Amino acid sequence: MFNLEHAIASWRRQMAAGGIRTSASLDELESHLREDVERQTESGTAPEAAFELAVRRVGEPRALKVEFAKTGHTRGPLEILRIAIAGVLILLVTFLSVAAYILCYDTLSDRLVLAGAVVCVLAIARYWSYAIPYLPVIPDRQKRNGLAAGCILGGFGIATFVCQVVLPHYVHQDENVTPAIFFWVVFPIALGFGLGCGVSRAGQDETLRSA
Numbered sequence: 001m002f003n004l005e006h007a008i009a010s011w012r013r014q015m016a017a018g019g020i021r022t023s024a025s026l027d028e029l030e031s032h033l034r035e036d037v038e039r040q041t042e043s044g045t046a047p048e049a050a051f052e053l054a055v056r057r058v059g060e061p062r063a064l065k066v067e068f069a070k071t072g073h074t075r076g077p078l079e080i081l082r083i084a085i086a087g088v089l090i091l092l093v094t095f096l097s098v099a100a101y102i103l104c105y106d107t108l109s110d111r112l113v114l115a116g117a118v119v120c121v122l123a124i125a126r127y128w129s130y131a132i133p134y135l136p137v138i139p140d141r142q143k144r145n146g147l148a149a150g151c152i153l154g155g156f157g158i159a160t161f162v163c164q165v166v167l168p169h170y171v172h173q174d175e176n177v178t179p180a181i182f183f184w185v186v187f188p189i190a191l192g193f194g195l196g197c198g199v200s201r202a203g204q205d206e207t208l209r210s211a
Contacts, residue, residue, distance in 0.1 A: 002048040008033065011055060018060070027141070033058055086193045090125050093118065093186050100180075110180040117183035121190045128194030135195070135202045148196035155192020159185045 011033070012026055020026055033054050040050035097118045105111050138144040162185050 002051075004037065004047055004051060007051050029058055083197070086125065086190070089186070089189065090121065093121055093183070097183060100183075105180055113180040114183050117187060121186050124190045124194045128198055129201065131194070132198050132202045135198045137202050138199065144200055148200040151196040151199060152192045155189045158188035162188070
Protein backbone atom coordinates (compact mmCIF):
# COMPACT_ATOMS: atom_id res chain seq x y z
CA MET A 1 0.00 0.00 0.00
CA PHE A 2 1.33 3.41 -0.98
CA ASN A 3 2.55 5.55 1.94
CA LEU A 4 3.02 9.22 1.09
CA GLU A 5 5.29 10.00 4.04
CA HIS A 6 7.63 7.12 3.24
CA ALA A 7 7.65 8.13 -0.42
CA ILE A 8 8.54 11.73 0.45
CA ALA A 9 11.32 10.58 2.81
CA SER A 10 12.78 8.46 0.02
CA TRP A 11 12.44 11.35 -2.41
CA ARG A 12 14.31 13.64 0.02
CA ARG A 13 17.15 11.12 0.24
CA GLN A 14 17.38 11.06 -3.54
CA MET A 15 17.38 14.85 -3.73
CA ALA A 16 20.11 15.07 -1.07
CA ALA A 17 22.18 12.46 -2.91
CA GLY A 18 21.73 14.50 -6.09
CA GLY A 19 23.21 17.63 -4.53
CA ILE A 20 20.29 19.45 -2.86
CA ARG A 21 21.75 19.29 0.64
CA THR A 22 20.51 22.43 2.39
CA SER A 23 17.51 21.75 4.60
CA ALA A 24 15.84 25.04 3.63
CA SER A 25 15.93 24.10 -0.07
CA LEU A 26 14.61 20.60 0.63
CA ASP A 27 11.84 21.99 2.82
CA GLU A 28 10.79 24.43 0.10
CA LEU A 29 10.74 21.72 -2.56
CA GLU A 30 8.84 19.36 -0.27
CA SER A 31 6.24 22.05 0.35
CA HIS A 32 5.67 22.44 -3.41
CA LEU A 33 5.55 18.67 -3.81
CA ARG A 34 2.93 18.23 -1.08
CA GLU A 35 0.77 21.05 -2.46
CA ASP A 36 0.85 19.47 -5.92
CA VAL A 37 -0.05 16.03 -4.56
CA GLU A 38 -2.89 17.51 -2.53
CA ARG A 39 -4.33 19.36 -5.52
CA GLN A 40 -4.23 16.22 -7.64
CA THR A 41 -5.78 13.94 -5.03
CA GLU A 42 -8.57 16.45 -4.46
CA SER A 43 -9.27 16.19 -8.19
CA GLY A 44 -9.58 12.41 -7.94
CA THR A 45 -6.09 11.25 -8.85
CA ALA A 46 -4.76 8.26 -6.93
CA PRO A 47 -2.12 9.26 -4.32
CA GLU A 48 0.67 7.18 -5.88
CA ALA A 49 0.05 8.54 -9.37
CA ALA A 50 -0.25 12.08 -7.97
CA PHE A 51 3.07 11.72 -6.18
CA GLU A 52 4.88 10.42 -9.26
CA LEU A 53 3.56 13.26 -11.38
CA ALA A 54 4.44 15.82 -8.70
CA VAL A 55 8.00 14.47 -8.53
CA ARG A 56 8.38 14.87 -12.28
CA ARG A 57 7.07 18.42 -12.05
CA VAL A 58 9.53 19.34 -9.30
CA GLY A 59 12.39 18.18 -11.48
CA GLU A 60 15.70 16.39 -11.24
CA PRO A 61 18.09 17.30 -8.41
CA ARG A 62 20.95 18.20 -10.72
CA ALA A 63 18.90 20.82 -12.58
CA LEU A 64 17.42 22.11 -9.32
CA LYS A 65 20.89 22.46 -7.82
CA VAL A 66 21.86 24.72 -10.71
CA GLU A 67 18.74 26.83 -10.23
CA PHE A 68 19.35 27.24 -6.50
CA ALA A 69 22.94 28.20 -7.20
CA LYS A 70 21.74 30.89 -9.62
CA THR A 71 19.21 32.36 -7.22
CA GLY A 72 21.34 31.92 -4.12
CA HIS A 73 18.22 30.71 -2.31
CA THR A 74 19.62 28.61 0.54
CA ARG A 75 17.71 29.94 3.56
CA GLY A 76 14.09 29.71 4.52
CA PRO A 77 11.98 32.88 4.82
CA LEU A 78 11.71 32.67 8.61
CA GLU A 79 15.46 32.32 9.00
CA ILE A 80 16.04 35.23 6.63
CA LEU A 81 13.60 37.36 8.65
CA ARG A 82 15.28 36.47 11.95
CA ILE A 83 18.73 37.21 10.58
CA ALA A 84 17.57 40.51 9.04
CA ILE A 85 16.01 41.68 12.31
CA ALA A 86 19.09 40.62 14.25
CA GLY A 87 21.31 42.47 11.78
CA VAL A 88 19.30 45.67 12.14
CA LEU A 89 19.43 45.42 15.95
CA ILE A 90 23.18 44.83 15.91
CA LEU A 91 23.79 47.83 13.68
CA LEU A 92 21.55 50.00 15.84
CA VAL A 93 23.18 48.90 19.08
CA THR A 94 26.66 49.37 17.65
CA PHE A 95 25.85 52.88 16.44
CA LEU A 96 24.21 53.95 19.71
CA SER A 97 27.01 52.39 21.74
CA VAL A 98 29.76 54.21 19.87
CA ALA A 99 27.85 57.49 20.09
CA ALA A 100 27.19 57.03 23.82
CA TYR A 101 30.78 55.95 24.48
CA ILE A 102 32.10 59.13 22.89
CA LEU A 103 29.45 61.70 23.84
CA CYS A 104 27.76 60.56 27.06
CA TYR A 105 30.13 58.64 29.31
CA ASP A 106 33.44 59.89 30.61
CA THR A 107 34.07 57.62 33.62
CA LEU A 108 36.02 54.38 33.27
CA SER A 109 33.34 52.29 35.01
CA ASP A 110 30.56 53.44 32.68
CA ARG A 111 32.70 52.82 29.63
CA LEU A 112 33.67 49.35 30.82
CA VAL A 113 30.03 48.44 31.45
CA LEU A 114 29.06 49.72 28.02
CA ALA A 115 31.95 47.98 26.28
CA GLY A 116 31.18 44.70 28.05
CA ALA A 117 27.57 44.77 26.86
CA VAL A 118 28.56 45.48 23.26
CA VAL A 119 31.23 42.76 23.23
CA CYS A 120 28.76 40.16 24.58
CA VAL A 121 26.08 41.08 22.05
CA LEU A 122 28.53 40.97 19.14
CA ALA A 123 29.93 37.67 20.41
CA ILE A 124 26.45 36.12 20.33
CA ALA A 125 25.89 37.49 16.83
CA ARG A 126 29.17 35.96 15.66
CA TYR A 127 29.26 32.63 17.52
CA TRP A 128 25.61 31.59 18.09
CA SER A 129 25.97 28.73 15.60
CA TYR A 130 28.51 27.01 17.86
CA ALA A 131 25.68 26.24 20.30
CA ILE A 132 23.68 24.25 17.72
CA PRO A 133 25.07 20.80 18.73
CA TYR A 134 23.89 21.39 22.32
CA LEU A 135 20.35 22.55 21.50
CA PRO A 136 17.26 20.31 21.37
CA VAL A 137 16.45 18.73 18.01
CA ILE A 138 12.79 19.15 17.00
CA PRO A 139 12.03 17.47 13.64
CA ASP A 140 8.48 18.87 13.46
CA ARG A 141 8.70 22.17 11.59
CA GLN A 142 5.77 23.89 13.31
CA LYS A 143 6.92 22.97 16.80
CA ARG A 144 10.46 23.98 15.93
CA ASN A 145 9.39 27.38 14.63
CA GLY A 146 7.13 27.82 17.65
CA LEU A 147 10.01 27.20 20.06
CA ALA A 148 12.29 29.48 18.05
CA ALA A 149 9.67 32.25 18.20
CA GLY A 150 9.28 31.60 21.94
CA CYS A 151 13.02 32.08 22.47
CA ILE A 152 12.94 35.38 20.62
CA LEU A 153 9.85 36.64 22.46
CA GLY A 154 11.35 35.43 25.73
CA GLY A 155 14.42 37.56 25.10
CA PHE A 156 12.24 40.63 24.58
CA GLY A 157 10.25 39.72 27.71
CA ILE A 158 13.38 39.53 29.85
CA ALA A 159 14.60 42.81 28.40
CA THR A 160 11.27 44.44 29.26
CA PHE A 161 11.47 43.09 32.83
CA VAL A 162 14.98 44.50 33.20
CA CYS A 163 13.83 47.89 31.93
CA GLN A 164 10.81 48.04 34.21
CA VAL A 165 12.18 46.45 37.39
CA VAL A 166 15.97 46.38 37.43
CA LEU A 167 17.10 49.55 35.68
CA PRO A 168 15.22 52.01 37.90
CA HIS A 169 17.57 51.05 40.74
CA TYR A 170 20.60 52.12 38.70
CA VAL A 171 19.38 55.44 37.31
CA HIS A 172 21.72 58.30 38.02
CA GLN A 173 20.13 60.57 40.56
CA ASP A 174 22.23 63.62 39.77
CA GLU A 175 22.49 63.31 36.01
CA ASN A 176 20.04 63.33 33.16
CA VAL A 177 21.95 60.51 31.53
CA THR A 178 20.80 56.93 30.94
CA PRO A 179 23.09 54.58 32.91
CA ALA A 180 25.54 52.53 30.90
CA ILE A 181 23.99 49.34 32.27
CA PHE A 182 21.00 50.08 30.01
CA PHE A 183 22.94 48.59 27.09
CA TRP A 184 22.84 45.21 28.81
CA VAL A 185 19.11 45.19 28.04
CA VAL A 186 20.05 44.20 24.50
CA PHE A 187 21.88 41.10 25.75
CA PRO A 188 18.77 38.93 26.43
CA ILE A 189 17.31 40.04 23.10
CA ALA A 190 20.45 38.96 21.28
CA LEU A 191 20.53 35.73 23.29
CA GLY A 192 16.89 35.03 22.36
CA PHE A 193 17.61 35.54 18.68
CA GLY A 194 20.70 33.33 18.91
CA LEU A 195 18.79 30.51 20.63
CA GLY A 196 15.87 30.87 18.21
CA CYS A 197 18.10 30.60 15.14
CA GLY A 198 20.04 27.76 16.78
CA VAL A 199 16.92 25.72 17.56
CA SER A 200 15.65 26.25 14.03
CA ARG A 201 18.97 25.24 12.45
CA ALA A 202 19.43 22.21 14.76
CA GLY A 203 16.10 20.75 13.71
CA GLN A 204 16.70 21.46 10.03
CA ASP A 205 20.14 19.86 10.08
CA GLU A 206 18.83 16.75 11.83
CA THR A 207 15.99 16.48 9.30
CA LEU A 208 18.54 16.67 6.49
CA ARG A 209 20.76 14.01 8.04
CA SER A 210 17.85 11.62 8.56
CA ALA A 211 16.33 12.28 5.14
